[in-house]
Amino acid sequence: MSAVIELTGITKRFPGVVANDEVNLTVERGEIHAICGENGAGKSTLMKILYGMQQADEGTMKVDGEVVTFNSPNDAIDAGIGMVHQHFMLADQLTVLENVVLGAEPVRVGGAIDFKEAKAHLAEVGADYGLTIDPDDMVETLEVGERQRVEIIKVLYRGAQILILDEPTAVLVPQEVEALFDNMRELKAGGATILFIDHKLDEVLEISDSITILRQGKTVATLKNDGVTAHDLAELMVGSELPSPETGESTVTDHVALSVRDVTVVDDDGRSVIENINLTIHKGEILGIAGVEGNGQAELVDAIIGTAAISHGIVELLGTDITSMSVRKRRESGIAYVPEDRHHEGLMLQAPLWENAALGHQTQKPYGSKWFMNRDGARAQTELIREQFDVRTPNIDVAAHALSGGNQQKLIIGRELTSDPSLLLAAHPTRGIDVGAQAAVWEQIRDARAAGLATLLISADLDELIGLSDTIVVMLRGRMVARLAPSDVTPRDLGAYMTGAASQDEPNHDQRRVVQ
Amino acid sequence: MMRRLLLASAAPVGAFALTLVISSITLWAFGSNPFSAYGDMLSHAAKLETQVDILNRATPLYLSAVAAAIGFRMNLFNIGVEGQYLFAFLIAAQVGSMLALPQLLHIPLIMITAMAVGGAYAGIAGILKVTRGVNEVISTIMLNAIAISGVIAWLQQRWQADQAQFTSTTLGTNPIDESGLFPHINGLLEIFTRDIAQGKELTGLLLVAIAVGLGYHFLLTRMRFGFDLRASGLNPFAARAGGIPPKRMVVAAMFLSGAIAGLIGMVELADTAKFPPDPIKGLGFAGIAVALLGRNNPFAMVLSALLFAFLDISAGILQNTEAATKEIVNIMQGIVLLAAVIAYGVSKRVQEREEARFTAEALAETEPSGVTS
Numbered sequence: 001m002s003a004v005i006e007l008t009g010i011t012k013r014f015p016g017v018v019a020n021d022e023v024n025l026t027v028e029r030g031e032i033h034a035i036c037g038e039n040g041a042g043k044s045t046l047m048k049i050l051y052g053m054q055q056a057d058e059g060t061m062k063v064d065g066e067v068v069t070f071n072s073p074n075d076a077i078d079a080g081i082g083m084v085h086q087h088f089m090l091a092d093q094l095t096v097l098e099n100v101v102l103g104a105e106p107v108r109v110g111g112a113i114d115f116k117e118a119k120a121h122l123a124e125v126g127a128d129y130g131l132t133i134d135p136d137d138m139v140e141t142l143e144v145g146e147r148q149r150v151e152i153i154k155v156l157y158r159g160a161q162i163l164i165l166d167e168p169t170a171v172l173v174p175q176e177v178e179a180l181f182d183n184m185r186e187l188k189a190g191g192a193t194i195l196f197i198d199h200k201l202d203e204v205l206e207i208s209d210s211i212t213i214l215r216q217g218k219t220v221a222t223l224k225n226d227g228v229t230a231h232d233l234a235e236l237m238v239g240s241e242l243p244s245p246e247t248g249e250s251t252v253t254d255h256v257a258l259s260v261r262d263v264t265v266v267d268d269d270g271r272s273v274i275e276n277i278n279l280t281i282h283k284g285e286i287l288g289i290a291g292v293e294g295n296g297q298a299e300l301v302d303a304i305i306g307t308a309a310i311s312h313g314i315v316e317l318l319g320t321d322i323t324s325m326s327v328r329k330r331r332e333s334g335i336a337y338v339p340e341d342r343h344h345e346g347l348m349l350q351a352p353l354w355e356n357a358a359l360g361h362q363t364q365k366p367y368g369s370k371w372f373m374n375r376d377g378a379r380a381q382t383e384l385i386r387e388q389f390d391v392r393t394p395n396i397d398v399a400a401h402a403l404s405g406g407n408q409q410k411l412i413i414g415r416e417l418t419s420d421p422s423l424l425l426a427a428h429p430t431r432g433i434d435v436g437a438q439a440a441v442w443e444q445i446r447d448a449r450a451a452g453l454a455t456l457l458i459s460a461d462l463d464e465l466i467g468l469s470d471t472i473v474v475m476l477r478g479r480m481v482a483r484l485a486p487s488d489v490t491p492r493d494l495g496a497y498m499t500g501a502a503s504q505d506e507p508n509h510d511q512r513r514v515v516q
Numbered sequence: 517m518m519r520r521l522l523l524a525s526a527a528p529v530g531a532f533a534l535t536l537v538i539s540s541i542t543l544w545a546f547g548s549n550p551f552s553a554y555g556d557m558l559s560h561a562a563k564l565e566t567q568v569d570i571l572n573r574a575t576p577l578y579l580s581a582v583a584a585a586i587g588f589r590m591n592l593f594n595i596g597v598e599g600q601y602l603f604a605f606l607i608a609a610q611v612g613s614m615l616a617l618p619q620l621l622h623i624p625l626i627m628i629t630a631m632a633v634g635g636a637y638a639g640i641a642g643i644l645k646v647t648r649g650v651n652e653v654i655s656t657i658m659l660n661a662i663a664i665s666g667v668i669a670w671l672q673q674r675w676q677a678d679q680a681q682f683t684s685t686t687l688g689t690n691p692i693d694e695s696g697l698f699p700h701i702n703g704l705l706e707i708f709t710r711d712i713a714q715g716k717e718l719t720g721l722l723l724v725a726i727a728v729g730l731g732y733h734f735l736l737t738r739m740r741f742g743f744d745l746r747a748s749g750l751n752p753f754a755a756r757a758g759g760i761p762p763k764r765m766v767v768a769a770m771f772l773s774g775a776i777a778g779l780i781g782m783v784e785l786a787d788t789a790k791f792p793p794d795p796i797k798g799l800g801f802a803g804i805a806v807a808l809l810g811r812n813n814p815f816a817m818v819l820s821a822l823l824f825a826f827l828d829i830s831a832g833i834l835q836n837t838e839a840a841t842k843e844i845v846n847i848m849q850g851i852v853l854l855a856a857v858i859a860y861g862v863s864k865r866v867q868e869r870e871e872a873r874f875t876a877e878a879l880a881e882t883e884p885s886g887v888t889s
Contacts, residue, residue: 328759
């Protein structure tokens with residue numbers, strides 16, 4: 001076997017963060033190669049560089065032994081590399097055949113599309129790789145798994161020998177995952193090389209030949225899939241150094257700040273995304289939630305802040321039932337919220353900093369009142385945040401997009417903590433920011449904890465969770481599967497609970513210090 | 517600072533220059549002399565009576581632009597201003613004709629009726645959006661058709677002044693008493709000039725339009741509702757997480773947009789005293805263009821309303837002087853919009869890049885780089 005892809009020293013910087021730091025990756029011809037890592041480890045960036053969607057700042061790429069530079073995905077396609085994105089890019093109202101040829105139509109003299117030729121070529125590709133699908137089916141009638149197959153065929157149709165699949169199993173139900181894996185084996189038998197991103201370790205172990213693990217933008221290891229266990233992978237993914245953030249003395253009090261009882265949230269299809277969750281957070285306590293992304297943590301936060309409807313159960317803040325309160329009422333009663341994606345839910349990127357500081361608190365002093373905004377008050381408060389939380393900006397009138405990620409995050413943390421909250425919901429508060437800003441955010445959360453703030457912390461950084469939390473709860477498939485004390489848990493243990501390799505009975509009943 | 521000002525004015529100036537070039541080519545291609553056409557337009561615009569015409573036209577255009585802009589500010593496309601103002605015009609004219617009240621009550625009552633009808637009619641689209649997920653573009657276009665070709669056509673006949681002539685719709689509604697007509701403000705003109713406006717009357721609704729513009733500015737910059745409105749437009753997800761109720765905002769913004777739309781017809785009502793058989797149409801759609809050109813900004817929209825009004829009035833002038841065909845005006849309005857959209861797009865990118873660079877530079881100056889040698 002020879003290396004079909006060889007990446008050396010790939011480095012990619014974004015303002016304030018290094019997404020890929022001298023990453024090396026070697027993929028052998030005809031293998032299925034998994035790329036694993038936590039969110040923010042740099043997997044997607046690396047794949048985007050390989051597919052020509054982004055350009056590396058440093059490093060060399062070799063395909064089939066030749067040094068290449070890709071300025072756009074077209075260059076990558078010409079080199080035989082194709083990518084299937086997590087979100088499908090198909091036209092619902094067109095047939096499978098039309099979707100497959102879209103943008104690469106065989107044309108007859110006179111400009112008409114040669115559908116006969118296209119169909120023949122499609123059948124050829126299907127036969128070569130053992131993929132079957134009716135070319136005349138309307139895409140809107142297809143199941144998710146079938147749509148994914150169309151995406152794969154689309155890439156093969158363009159002559160790709162190397163396939164990049166970006167979290168292909170994230171959108172599939174278990175049976176569809178099996179079908180996908182069968183397809184992947186067929187593709188491999190047909191001579192294709194497959195690179196895929198996944199962070200479900202059991203899946204990785206089932207299908208891949210080799211595994212490369214990234215952590216914080218760096219390559220940690222490339223392993224052959226023989227004799228490797230999920231535990232090993234989890235440990236490599238999260239790292240096993242001593243936790244760097246530390247909370248010191250316990251400040252947990254007996255006063256219950258947040259009580260979540262038996263809460264269930266269902267999605268649009270009526271399936272429960274979180275089920276019968278029970279939590280209590282006391283004043284001065286940080287409750288950490290561990291879990292692989294997509295196991296209900298985000299929905300739990302949505303249920304508490306009020307952006308997701310609770311179908312069953314009760315949420316109480318300082319003894320007051322807030323289950324049916326509006327988001328605004330909840331915020332006014334003292335819930336602070338640091339969203340997981342600051343660009344999506346946290347900021348108005350085109351608006352000046354002082355308006356961003358007011359967002360979420362515009363009905364409260366000093367930003368405004370029920371009817372009017374207080375410009376002077378809001379500006380003064382923003383200056384205060386800028387100073388106290390070290391938001392590096394020339395002035396508070398620049399638009400939020402001009403700031404680096406770390407400074408944007410400090411602004412959000414600042415506006416939430418200066419609003420005198422009684423509960424902080426912090427989802428991935430240090431994601432995608434540099435080390436300096438990270439330490440500053442930890443410091444602020446610790447100080448707030450000492451001042452009696454109750455915090456619900458969600459993080460993919462297990463060191464951060466273990467280091468900051470007073471209690472850790474693990475969520476898997478929308479349920480709480482473990483309740484652990486951070487003092488006697490390692491990232492490796494957490495990883496085992498997160499991936500379902502270990503389990504605890506009835507974690508809901510292990511509520512310490514329950515005050516009813 | 518100078519640089520930023522230059523950047524900000526580059527877009528409108530560039531759009532204007534581009535419009536002149538393309539219009540001139542078009543005029544020339546159709547065998548007219550562009551310079552004599554522009555000359556005629558400008559020399560007439562220098563006359564007081566043409567200026568009164570322009571202001572009378574700019575007033576409803578501006579109101580229409582504000583109505584559209586309120587929706588645009590939160591990414592709501594109220595395409596239904598057209599139907600809303602015509603419907604409000606008809607109902608307000610009818611209600612006004614049925615009452616005999618002192619002026620101080622009569623006029624406000626008619627205007628409030630118009631605003632309530634416009635608001636309620638636009639509100640239907642808002643409610644459909646939040647309860648049934650109907651896109652407001654589709655629903656407002658359909659509501660336009662229902663209002664204009666349906667309800668108005670029917671009510672116009674039922675309410676026409678002389679029921680004896682039931683077969684024709686040439687009469688309009690019953691006239692409103694003098695006490696219900698918004699007074700003209702030629703008196704104001706006399707403060708500025710001794711010239712006579714040649715029988716032209718300056719509409720008093722101009723003052724209302726100014727008040728609406730100031731109110732819109734105050735709403736956006738000083739009021740919490742305005743903040744919520746802008747936040748919803750800038751980032752609806754952040755707005756929701758920030759406690760702004762998305763559904764209520766949609767209904768409220770649509771209502772407000774429709775209420776302002778209701779005022780558009782009041783300009784014509786002050787002249788005709790009734791809903792005429794053939795009211796001025798198209799102001800709702802023109803308002804969308806004016807708002808687009810003025811970037812939903814209360815002050816920039818004044819200029820763009822004046823420009824569109826100037827071009828509208830010039831159409832008649834060109835027809836009289838035969839310097840060019842009057843359709844050139846529609847072409848120019850189209851070109852100025854396209855040019856503006858392009859120019860604003862380009863300047864927005866340049867400005868964003870400049871701002872990021874400025875921030876980075878300002879920070880580099882104030883902070884030690886950490887490298888010592």
